[in-house]
Amino acid sequence: MLCGKAECPLLLRYYALMRMHKKLGKDIHGSSPPGVFVGRYGYPKVAIGPLVPPLIGNTEYMDIPENWIDMGIRDFVEMRSTLVRGMKRYSVTNAHDPDYFVVSLQEMAMSEAHVDTETTFERTPRGTLVPGSEVQPYGPKAPIKKFSVDSIRVNRKLEKFYYDEAKTTEAVLSLYRDGVRVSLIQKALSMGIFGERKKFVPTRWSITAVDSLLSKVLVEKIKDFPTIDNSMVFVSDKMENTFAVIFLPRKWSYELVEAWYPGTLWNPYGSKTFMVSSHEFYEGRKDYAEIGGCYYAARLAVTEKLIKMRRQAEVIVLREAKPTYLMPLGVWHVRENVRNAMKNEPRIFESEKEAIRYAISQFRIPFERWVDGSTLLKRFYTQRRIEDYEVL
Amino acid sequence: MRAKMDVKDLKEIVNLLLTLVTEAKFEFNQDGMGVKAVDPAHVAMIVLDLPKDGFIEYEAEDEEIGIDLDKVKDILKLASSRDVIEFTKEGSKLTFLIGNLTRSMPLIDTSAMSIPRVPNLALPAKVVVPVSDFTNGIKAAESISDNVTLKITPTEFEMYTEGDEDVARVCLPKDMINEISCDEPVKSMYPVDYLVKLVKAMDSAEYLTIYMGTDYPIKIEFDIAGGKGKATYLLAPRIEGE
Numbered sequence: 348m349l350c351g352k353a354e355c356p357l358l359l360r361y362y363a364l365m366r367m368h369k370k371l372g373k374d375i376h377g378s379s380p381p382g383v384f385v386g387r388y389g390y391p392k393v394a395i396g397p398l399v400p401p402l403i404g405n406t407e408y409m410d411i412p413e414n415w416i417d418m419g420i421r422d423f424v425e426m427r428s429t430l431v432r433g434m435k436r437y438s439v440t441n442a443h444d445p446d447y448f449v450v451s452l453q454e455m456a457m458s459e460a461h462v463d464t465e466t467t468f469e470r471t472p473r474g475t476l477v478p479g480s481e482v483q484p485y486g487p488k489a490p491i492k493k494f495s496v497d498s499i500r501v502n503r504k505l506e507k508f509y510y511d512e513a514k515t516t517e518a519v520l521s522l523y524r525d526g527v528r529v530s531l532i533q534k535a536l537s538m539g540i541f542g543e544r545k546k547f548v549p550t551r552w553s554i555t556a557v558d559s560l561l562s563k564v565l566v567e568k569i570k571d572f573p574t575i576d577n578s579m580v581f582v583s584d585k586m587e588n589t590f591a592v593i594f595l596p597r598k599w600s601y602e603l604v605e606a607w608y609p610g611t612l613w614n615p616y617g618s619k620t621f622m623v624s625s626h627e628f629y630e631g632r633k634d635y636a637e638i639g640g641c642y643y644a645a646r647l648a649v650t651e652k653l654i655k656m657r658r659q660a661e662v663i664v665l666r667e668a669k670p671t672y673l674m675p676l677g678v679w680h681v682r683e684n685v686r687n688a689m690k691n692e693p694r695i696f697e698s699e700k701e702a703i704r705y706a707i708s709q710f711r712i713p714f715e716r717w718v719d720g721s722t723l724l725k726r727f728y729t730q731r732r733i734e735d736y737e738v739l
Numbered sequence: 740m741r742a743k744m745d746v747k748d749l750k751e752i753v754n755l756l757l758t759l760v761t762e763a764k765f766e767f768n769q770d771g772m773g774v775k776a777v778d779p780a781h782v783a784m785i786v787l788d789l790p791k792d793g794f795i796e797y798e799a800e801d802e803e804i805g806i807d808l809d810k811v812k813d814i815l816k817l818a819s820s821r822d823v824i825e826f827t828k829e830g831s832k833l834t835f836l837i838g839n840l841t842r843s844m845p846l847i848d849t850s851a852m853s854i855p856r857v858p859n860l861a862l863p864a865k866v867v868v869p870v871s872d873f874t875n876g877i878k879a880a881e882s883i884s885d886n887v888t889l890k891i892t893p894t895e896f897e898m899y900t901e902g903d904e905d906v907a908r909v910c911l912p913k914d915m916i917n918e919i920s921c922d923e924p925v926k927s928m929y930p931v932d933y934l935v936k937l938v939k940a941m942d943s944a945e946y947l948t949i950y951m952g953t954d955y956p957i958k959i960e961f962d963i964a965g966g967k968g969k970a971t972y973l974l975a976p977r978i979e980g981e
Contacts, residue, residue: 571851598779629779730930731975732781736858736956 367428367486370401373468375431377401380410381455381462381499384432384485385537387549391440395538395547396433396491397452399464406461412483412530412679416585416687420673423586424484431472432488439547442539451496456538457505459531463497481640482551483677502527508541515542516560523561529647530679533557551640554678558643565650566631569659570599577695578702582709583688586680587672590664591706592649592688595699595727597661601649602626602723603642605666606712620712622720640678641666648685663703663723667710703727740767740804743796743825746818746837748964751942752787753811755963755970758936759783762807764852767799777855783933784855784973793967795823804828805847811835814842858973862950862958864891864925867918868911870961873898873947874938876909880931883907886977887931891951892924900931917946925953927976937972944970954978 382398400406408414409426418426441449455462472487504525508518518541522532537553539545548556574596581592604624607614614621625636636642649662664685696702703724707714718724752774756763759778766773771790777783791797818824818837825836834843876898880887883902890897896916899908913919937959944961951957959972 597781600780726780729977729979730780730782731954731956731978733777733784733855733858733956733973733975734781735975736860 366425367401367431367474371431371472371487373471375399375401375464375466375468375472376403377431377464377466378403378406378461379455379464380406380408380430381458381460382410382430382485383452383456383534383538384482385547385550385553386434387551389436390549392436392438393547393549394434394436395449395452396435397455397464397466397494398430398432398485399466400429400431400486402429403463404461407459410530410534411528412677412683413528415679416683418586420586420671420676423676424674427484428474428486430485431466432485433466433468433472433491433494434488435491437547439539440544442545442547448491448494451494451499453509453538453540454499454501455496456534456540457501457509458499459502460500462499465493465495466491467493481675481678482554483679484674502531505531505535505540508535512543513541518542519557519560520564529557529561529682555640555643558640558647558678558682562643562647562650563631565647565654566599566601569650569653570629572653572657572659574598575656575658575660577697578699579693579695580702580706581688581691581693582706583684583691585684585687586676587669588680588684589667589669589709590684590688591709592685593663593665593702593706594660594693595663595702598629599659600626600628600661600723601646601664602662602721603636603638603645603664603666604717604721604724605638605641605668606710606716606720607668608670608712620716622716624721626722641681644678644682645685648682648689651686652689661723663706663721665706665710665717665721667712699727740799740802740828741796741825742767742772742794742799742827743823744794745964746815746822746824747820747942748789748793748967749811749824750815750820751940751963752789752968753808753815754940754942755785755787755937757808757812758933758940759785761809762805762847762852764849764854765804765806766854767802767804769799769801771797772799775855775857778933782930782975784857786857786971786973787963787968788970789964789968793964796825802828803849804833805849805852806833807844807847810844814844817842857971858956860950860952860956860958860973862952862955863923864921864951865918865948866891866896866911866916866921867946867948868896868916870938870941870944870947872909872911872915873949876907877931877934877938879907879909881935885931886928887934888926888928889949889951889957890924890926891919891921891949893919893921895919896949918948925951925955927951927954927957928979929957929974929976933974 377399379399386394468489472489474487537548537550539547579594583590608620625638625642645664760776763776773788775786880900883900883905896911948960963970
């Protein structure tokens with residue numbers, strides 16, 4: 348390929364969509380996983396609607412990111428391309444005084460079992476080929492004319508908050524503690540299920556809002572735990588991305604460092620590897636992370652692990668995208684890839700330096716570039732600590 | 740434990756500690772109050788001592804008290820700097836009295852809070868410089884880089900910073916320095932943000948006594964509580980390259 352990638356992401360998506368188009372007309376009878384989507388353009392008047400495949404059956408897996416990390420990129424793109432996004436424009440505050448359409452979507456957002464739907468679109472849904480997004484990809488889209496749903500079985504835990512006036516943060520935290528999966532909480536948040544004044548939240552924002560809120564609470568908790576005893580490194584290599592996660596026996600600090608070499612998604616024409624990172628020291632950060640939603644998704648995955656260990660650590664997450672990583676898969680991919688790393692048995696090290704060297708040895712990008720691109724690694728190598736000096 | 744002191748003095752102590760931590764373990768005994776703190780990254784340490792005479796009234800046995808400093812800072816906002824504040828430990832509570840206002844807060848469990856060990860450093864060079872000159876050097880460095888390099892030679896004290904294109908330098912020759920003792924030149928680089936916070940939190944000091952070596956922590960001694968107490972601040976250096 349001229350652009351340097353192993354396969355053309357546009358063509359890959361194009362073929363998947365073409366296969367879909369053959370199956371599509373103005374009417375779709377299909378089982379929604381259930382999936383819903385809230386756009387962000389035109390805010391506070393946004394396009395909301397269901398995600399519906401032209402299939403009947405157990406489609407739940409199509410909208411459960413927690414189950415996708417072992418898929419290949421091709422299968423994943425194929426699967427998501429079959430989800431047709433219906434759209435109707437609403438003011439975000441309409442979540443509070445819902446009509447039939449909105450109530451249907453809100454109930455779908457609270458359900459974990461597929462929902463059979465009948466949709467009539469204004470025109471035959473068409474795909475757009477727009478890579479580069481934090482949300483999971485979906486297939487063709489079209490404005491909705493008519494939409495009806497079969498019976499919906501809602502999750503009681505979520506429904507409780509629909510009728511409750513608990514604050515959004517309380518609802519999100521309480522559901523998470525109750526074991527409700529993060530992607531379901533995110534979906535519910537986007538459809539305006541929570542809070543006293545209910546509002547739609549663009550899907551893209553709802554994902555990061557939940558990752559950020561939950562991990563922030565977990566960070567405060569782990570600060571009360573002792574630091575780990577030994578350095579450790581967790582590795583995950585899924586969906587054309589390698590993650591190496593370093594835990595150092597120090598107090599909480601966190602960084603996500605991403606390396607994109609020439610020919611990869613965010614660095615298609617460059618001749619040099621492109622490094623981006625965001626970090627926080629013990630005190631946390633106030634402004635939004637430069638590298639976006641991935642920062643919070645990975646922070647959630649690592650703090651979940653530390654909570655389980657009842658320990659704190661300095662955490663450095665290194666990510667290298669391979670040239671075969673063709674298109675952004677959504678922030679979920681970072682959360683689940685790092686969660687997968689946390690599930691794997693870590694390598695334990697006697698010294699911090701050994702751990703760092705091992706982590707970096709997982710990648711093709713040289714050691715110096717990683718250290719140069721990382722605030723916490725730079726601090727590790729240049730900033731001495733008080734205990735490094737003789738103590739009485 | 741019951742003590743009475745000037746609001747302004749307590750404010751200074753709390754502000755200095757807050758440059759490194761949000762809670763601290765205070766140690767009281769018959770002779771006075773002491774507190775030591777290390778920041779979470781273990782890069783800096785502060786040791787504060789206020790003897791009994793630094794208080795207006797003071798009575799204490801050997802006691803350790805864990806205090807949430809942000810809360811004390813909020814309480815101090817209710818007082819003016821000319822006020823006097825009294826605090827008493829009652830069970831697991833600390834009660835503050837300012838004029839006719841009383842405010843209680845729970846103490847923090849100190850069992851998990853260790854008292855940092857102070858390293859014994861052999862630092863060969865020493866200068867005594869006015870706070871104002873030091874502050875100038877730090878502020879000039881802050882706008883250029885996140886590091887500042889300090890240097891003591893037998894004839895001068897120098898602070899300098901180099902950015903990509905910008906340079907800042909404060910140079911104090913021997914005759915502008917109160918005291919200098921140095922046989923061999925010494926030089927170390929330090930993270931400037933720590934020093935910025937430190938000079939902002941200082942209130943009483945007019946002079947700083949600085950001890951340094953090469954690629955070694957800096958030790959800065961200065962007055963607190965209008966000269967009634969003493970502070971020691973240690974900051975670990977940055978070393979370029981491996």
